[in-house]
Amino acid sequence: MTEAAKALGVTNHAIRRLIKSGILPAVQVVPGAPYQIRTDDLASEAVRTAAARKGRPRRIIDSDTLPMFTDT
Template sequence: MGEHIAASLNRMTLPTGQGKTWTAHRVASVRMVNDIRAYRSAHQDGEWLTMSEAAAKLGVTNHCIRRLIKAGLLPAEQVVARAPYQIRADDLLDQRVIEAAARTARPCRIDGGNQVPMFSST
């Protein structure tokens, strides 16, 4: 995870206190010194999931998970605004969440049998 944070900090052109670029080791060192823990779903203990992990478990997209969170059906936490969502694995077992995920809108597929082609075949 440190390499992802380092890459993000470097993309934002934010140097270290000594004016150097970030590395995974430097990120880990700063986190250790300042007692900054990883967000819970990064611990991979199965209790907390990322949005992608939750989507995979329910067989839906990340967009569907976001809608469930926004609707208040799926509880989720963020360490700070715009941080990744942390979703408790047990919350995916709630019947309301399962039903809402099952009835998500699917792409419209209209039978085009009676449709006139836009371009004539050449």
């Protein structure tokens, strides 16, 4: 995870969020073990776009997501 964070220029926490949201595929052999992340997955367009986003959220924003607050 630390190596993936360095490669993308983000923190470990950002990597965890990308994994949890399903943008970055990762595998744990057993619960609590370090994540195994493929180098090819780090180079995907979705991962690079989400990692380059500054601030929150680092997840994919789609047209089906309703805003919490409407513009008034």
